[in-house]
Amino acid sequence: MLESDFAILVYGVVVGFSFFGIWFFYDQRDHRRFEKERRKVTFHCIRCSGIYSESRGTSFCSCPMCGHENGRLRF
Numbered sequence: 001m002l003e004s005d006f007a008i009l010v011y012g013v014v015v016g017f018s019f020f021g022i023w024f025f026y027d028q029r030d031h032r033r034f035e036k037e038r039r040k041v042t043f044h045c046i047r048c049s050g051i052y053s054e055s056r057g058t059s060f061c062s063c064p065m066c067g068h069e070n071g072r073l074r075f
């Protein structure tokens with residue numbers, strides 16, 4: 001009887017940590033996706049008036065519509 005109780009306890013702990021691990025993995029993944037999507041730099045093309053965005057860390061970027069290189073939009 002004691003061995004089966006121990007086995008049930010070990011099973012419960014393993015299942016609990018598995019769910020915790022899965023939750024932690026997906027939470028971190030979603031957080032990274034959200035931050036990557038949120039942190040973008042906006043550019044305004046002075047040639048064709050287009051507005052576009054690129055990932056963070058770039059100060060200059062070529063316009064996807066006309067190819068003119070623009071500086072980042074500052075407010």
Ligand SMILES: [Zn+2]
Nearest residue numbers: 045048063066
């Ligand atoms: Zn343009």
